[in-house]
Amino acid sequence: xxxxxxxxxxxxxxxxxxxxxxxxxxxxxxxxxxxxxxxxxxxxxxxxxxxxxxxxxxxxxxxxxxxxxxxxxxxxxxxxxxxxxxxxxxxxxxxxxxxxxxxxxxxxxxxxxxxxxxxxxxxxxxxxxxxxxxxxxxxxxxxxxxxxxxxxxxxxxxxxxxxxxxxxxxxxxxxxxxxxxxxxxxxxxxxxxxxxxxxxxxxxxxxxxxxxxxxxxxxxxxxxxxxxxxxxxxxxxxxxxxxxxxxxxxxxxxxxxxxxxxxxxxxxxxxxxxxxxxxxxxxxxxxxxxxxxxxxxxxxxxxxxx
Amino acid sequence: xxxxxxxxxxxxxxxxxxxxxxxxxxxxxxxxxxxxxxxxxxxxxxxxxxxxxxxxxxxxxxxxxxxxxxxxxxxxxxxxxxxxxxxxxxxxxxxxxxxxxxxxxxxxxxxxxxxxxxxxxxxxxxxxxxxxxxxxxxxxxxxxxxxxxxxxxxxxxxxxxxxxxxxxxxxxxxxxxxxxxxxxxxxxxxxxxxxxxxxxxxxxxxxxxxxxxxxxxxxxxxxxxxxxxxxxxxxxxxxxxxxxxxxxxxxxxxxxxxxxxxxxxxxxxxxxxxxxxxxxxxxxxxxxxxxxxxxxxxxxxxxxxxxxxxxxxxxxxxxxxxxxxxxxxxxxxxxxxxxxxxxxxxxxxxxxx
Numbered sequence: 001x002x003x004x005x006x007x008x009x010x011x012x013x014x015x016x017x018x019x020x021x022x023x024x025x026x027x028x029x030x031x032x033x034x035x036x037x038x039x040x041x042x043x044x045x046x047x048x049x050x051x052x053x054x055x056x057x058x059x060x061x062x063x064x065x066x067x068x069x070x071x072x073x074x075x076x077x078x079x080x081x082x083x084x085x086x087x088x089x090x091x092x093x094x095x096x097x098x099x100x101x102x103x104x105x106x107x108x109x110x111x112x113x114x115x116x117x118x119x120x121x122x123x124x125x126x127x128x129x130x131x132x133x134x135x136x137x138x139x140x141x142x143x144x145x146x147x148x149x150x151x152x153x154x155x156x157x158x159x160x161x162x163x164x165x166x167x168x169x170x171x172x173x174x175x176x177x178x179x180x181x182x183x184x185x186x187x188x189x190x191x192x193x194x195x196x197x198x199x200x201x202x203x204x205x206x207x208x209x210x211x212x213x214x215x216x217x218x219x220x221x222x223x224x225x226x227x228x229x230x231x232x233x234x235x236x237x238x239x240x241x242x243x244x245x246x247x248x249x250x251x252x253x254x255x256x257x258x259x260x261x262x263x264x265x266x267x268x269x270x271x272x273x274x275x276x277x278x279x280x281x282x283x284x285x286x287x288x289x290x291x292x293x294x295x296x297x298x299x300x301x302x303x304x305x306x
Numbered sequence: 307x308x309x310x311x312x313x314x315x316x317x318x319x320x321x322x323x324x325x326x327x328x329x330x331x332x333x334x335x336x337x338x339x340x341x342x343x344x345x346x347x348x349x350x351x352x353x354x355x356x357x358x359x360x361x362x363x364x365x366x367x368x369x370x371x372x373x374x375x376x377x378x379x380x381x382x383x384x385x386x387x388x389x390x391x392x393x394x395x396x397x398x399x400x401x402x403x404x405x406x407x408x409x410x411x412x413x414x415x416x417x418x419x420x421x422x423x424x425x426x427x428x429x430x431x432x433x434x435x436x437x438x439x440x441x442x443x444x445x446x447x448x449x450x451x452x453x454x455x456x457x458x459x460x461x462x463x464x465x466x467x468x469x470x471x472x473x474x475x476x477x478x479x480x481x482x483x484x485x486x487x488x489x490x491x492x493x494x495x496x497x498x499x500x501x502x503x504x505x506x507x508x509x510x511x512x513x514x515x516x517x518x519x520x521x522x523x524x525x526x527x528x529x530x531x532x533x534x535x536x537x538x539x540x541x542x543x544x545x546x547x548x549x550x551x552x553x554x555x556x557x558x559x560x561x562x563x564x565x566x567x568x569x570x571x572x573x574x575x576x577x578x579x580x581x582x583x584x585x586x587x588x589x590x591x592x593x594x595x596x597x598x599x600x601x602x603x604x605x606x607x608x609x610x611x612x613x614x615x616x617x618x619x620x621x622x623x624x625x626x627x628x629x630x631x632x633x634x635x636x637x638x639x640x641x642x643x644x645x646x647x648x649x650x651x652x653x654x655x656x657x658x659x
Contacts, residue, residue, distance in 0.1 A: 006508035010501060111342025114521070114544045117529065210496040210522050215340055215370055219497060254498075254505040257488045258455070260655040265461075265489035 007255055008135055012143055013209050015247030017042070017201040017218075019146045021225035022232070022239045023153055024070075024197025029229055030157065031190035032170040032297035033081060036092025039222025040099020041073045041195050045202030047103040050213045051110055059118050063142070063203055070199020071192050073099055078191040082184050085301050100216055110213040117211040118142070142204045147240075149197070154236040166190060170295030173302045183302050198222070224272075231279055233293040242279075246272050331391070331569050333357060334384035335367040336377065338396035339494045345519040346493070346538040346555065350395045350418075353557030360562050361569070373398025378405060385410040391568045393561065394418065396493070397462060403427060414573055416564055419464055421644060423575055430560060433581030434464070435471035435643075436611050437553030438515075439618040440589055441535045442475030443607045444550055445483075445513045447600045448533060449476075452483045455506030457516040457523050459493050461658050463646045465517045471618045472515065473652045475607070485653045486511060496522035507532055513550075524548055533595060540590035551604075552590035559585060579640065583612045619643065624651040 021038050028035045049066035053059055077095050080086040118140045127137035157163040166186055169176045173183045201221070206213055224246060232238030253268035335354050339347040347369060354365050366389070371380050377399050384392050385406055391414040394403045400420035407415045407427045415427040423429055445454050454476060458465050473485045486509065488502040495518070503514055503523035507530050515535040516523045524545035527534035534545065536552025560578065567573040580586035589608060592601050610616035621632035626649045632638055638646070649657060 007505070010504045010508070014501065108342070111340050112348070112521075114525070205497070210500045211525065212496055212520075212522065214343070214494070214496055214520065217496065219495060251501060251505065254488055254490075254502050255509065257655070258486050258502075258505050258509045260486070262656055264658040265491060266658060269491050 005131060005135055007251060010251045011244060011248045012135075012139065013247075014251050015243040016143050016146050017204045017209060017221055018225050018228060018246060019150070019240060019243040020142075020201030020204060021198045021222060022228040022243055023146075023149055023236070024194035024201070025225055026229045026232070026234055026236065026239055027153060027157070027166075027197075028190050028194030029298055030170045030234060030295055031166050031187045032173055032295050032300065032302070033187050033191055034088045034092065034299040035074075035077060035191060035194055036089055036226065037073065037077050037095030037099065038092075038194075038198050038225050039218055039220070040096035040103075041070045041198035042099075042202035042205070042222045042225075043103045043216065043218045044069045044073050044099045045199030046206040046217055047107040047110065047202075047213055048199070049203035050113075050115070050206040051106070053115065053207060054110065054113055059141075059207065062207060063200070066199040066203035067196045068199070070195040070197070070202070072195075073199075074191045074195020077195070078188045081191075081301070082187055085303065087301065088299055096222065104215045107213045107215065111215070113212065115207075115211040118207050140208050142200070142208060145200075146204075150236055150240050157236065167295070170297055173297045173300070177302075177304050183304070187302070198225075201225070234295065235293060245275065245279075249275050331361075331363045331565065332389045333363055333365045333565055334389035334392040335365065336371050336380055336384065336392065336394045336396075336399060337367060337369040338371060338373060338398065339519050340370050341367070343494060343519050345521065345536075345541070347395065347519070349539050349555040350393070350557055353561040354393075356558035357561045357565050361565055363565060363569075371399075374402075378402035381406045381415075382409075385413045389413060391416065391565060391573070397464065414568055423577060425575055428564070428575045428577065430564075430576075430578040430580075431464075432555055432557075432586040433579060434553060434555070434587060435467045435618050436581040437587045437589060438468045438471040439475040439611065439616075440604050440608050441515060441551060441553065442472040443479055444596060444600055444604050445472070445515065445535070446476040446478065446480035447603065448550065448596070449480065449483055449513050451510050451512045452480065453509075453511045454483060454485050455503070455511035455514040456485050456487045457499055457502045457506070457514065457518055458487050458489050459518045460491060461489065461647075463644060466649070466657065467643055467646050468517050469653060470646065470650045473650050474618065474623065477652045479603070483652070487653060487655055489658055490518060492518065494519040496520040499523050500526050503527060503534075504530075521545070533593075536590060542590065542593065547593070547595065549590075550593045550596050554588040554590050556586055556588050581611070582608060583614075625649065626651055626653060626656075 021042055025038050045066040048069035049062040052065045053062040080091045081088050120138050120140050123137040127133040169183050169186045177183050228242040231242045249272040253271050257265055337347040341348050341351040358365050368380050371377050381402050393416045395418045397419045400422055403415050403417045404422050407424050417429050419431045420429050476483050490498045490502050499518050499520055500522035503526040513533045514523055514527055516537045521541045521544035524534045524541050528545035528548040533550050534548050536549050538555050540552045542549045617637040619638035621636045622634045623632035625631045
């Protein structure tokens with residue numbers, strides 16, 4: 001079908017910000033920290049990236065600054081959660097609200113400024129393959145990066161020693177502490193990484209997905225990313241699947257409307273969220289499987305008992 | 307002695323405050339989106355600036371107010387802080403406006419695009435659909451695929467009026483053309499609007515138009531090499547090649563008139579529905595891509611609406627089922643237009659309930 005390829009292309013752009021944020025949050029949660037500030041970090045990444053590219057013209061600089069923006073937000077979160085032993089859930093929520101407000105303040109003058117978006121990079125030989133070429137091998141840099149991060153994070157968590165230590169901290173921070181690993185340091189790095197990835201996800205929104213700045217342009221995607229991590233049972237491959245599923249349904253409902261399929265548009269808008277709930281229910285039937293994958297110390301504050 | 311001094315001081319202060327309040331008229335504005343949307347709310351703000359410039363009064367505004375409970379809070383805050391007239395500029399502010407107006411009988415309220423009035427609440431709207439007739443004419447002449455895309459917000463009569471007027475004009479010059487509608491259920495969501503545009507273009511439309519407030523669909527059109535129409539303001543800086551023209555809302559004259567009426571004491575609750583003739587609806591300059599003969603035709607259509615010789619909803623009009631609903635020589639009345647809830651022939655799909 002003629003519409004299929006362009007629809008898939010749109011699905012990729014819709015899924016990428018979710019993928020970045022969900023991957024980052026997954027790493028954070030694997031270390032035992034529940035960071036609900038994803039939405040705030042994403043939107044800060046979006047405004048910083050857009051402002052940077054507007055004033056400097058350099059996309060690479062924009063990507064770097066958005067990573068920094070996410071990391072700085074994450075540092076604030078880490079400070080409260082790791083040093084002051086604040087409860088993770090309200091701290092994350094506060095950070096989300098803070099991020100949304102701060103980005104709106106910073107972005108006041110940036111509303112209404114046009115930007116043509118970041119260029120697509122065609123991989124030399126592979127992009128000439130008839131159908132698959134334009135789909136998989138002619139994408140912008142951040143899409144490639146997101147897919148590379150899937151592989152890198154999977155390798156890191158499953159095949160390397162530092163990844164093992166991170167998972168150990170997430171499963172039992174007391175045992176890891178007893179083994180002599182610095183739980184605070186490891187969690188801090190994981191939180192930083194998560195924040196940086198959220199910043200990247202936000203940057204993708206304002207640089208490529210809809211190249212402009214508007215207040216709250218993340219429109220709840222941070223929360224979807226959080227749900228995706230649970231949906232994926234904290235497994236990297238499933239995060240990829242979940243992000244594309246969600247992005248896919250969001251786009252397909254628009255296509256269905258344009259095709260004149262008679263389902264009310266409000267139902268169509270609900271579909272992505274409905275799909276997430278349905279999959280969550282299916283997964284939840286196998287409680288043992290979830291328990292196996294959820295980091296056992298998720299959300300519990302770490303108090304080293306001396 | 308001390309108590310009396312204090313009381314008289316308080317009284318003096320109170321008199322001073324009320325004195326200063328009645329001397330200067332304060333005007334408040336409530337916007338549903340950011341003024342930086344460069345669309346609907348931006349144009350309302352241009353009206354506010356015109357009031358300031360022309361009449362020298364103090365104005366204040368609150369932007370990005372969500373329709374609902376928050377709106378009530380904002381309107382109440384403006385009413386209780388000395389504003390004499392408050393403009394609430396979105397359909398969804400209707401019930402909050404009526405509610406607050408009941409409690410602040412001395413304050414005047416102007417509600418845009420709504421239909422509930424009170425002694426101190428007026429309504430006003432623009433006949434945007436007249437602009438739709440003009441752009442429908444241009445679209446009919448310029449589409450090559452004969453499928454045109456329409457990105458719509460909510461299935462309220464105002465939006466359906468726009469779709470119908472557009473489609474009627476489109477098919478008048480091009481009987482084979484049809485309109486595909488996608489509902490994004492938001493007035494302002496650039497991500498979703500852009501995706502809707504992409505979906506429509508992927509399905510073969512070569513001209514898009516919208517009843518949503520951001521420039522995202524036009525940006526997509528520009529990137530994909532198709533044409534489009536701006537909404538509520540001139541969006542050509544987002545899409546220099548793609549924008550054929552734009553419907554521009556011009557609230558300045560109306561706002562100046564109404565604030566003057568408050569200052570003169572002649573303000574009464576009214577319902578105003580102005581269009582091209584009164585200058586409330588304007589058309590942006592044509593884009594380069596519009597050829598001379600199409601420009602001329604569009605100008606003629608515009609002029610005949612202003613003269614009254616052409617009514618955007620004059621018969622014969624068939625509905626989607628092909629039944630003749632309006633006979634030749636008849637027009638759809640204002641009353642019926644206000645409650646319009648059916649598609650004309652040529653629109654694909656059905657209206658969401």
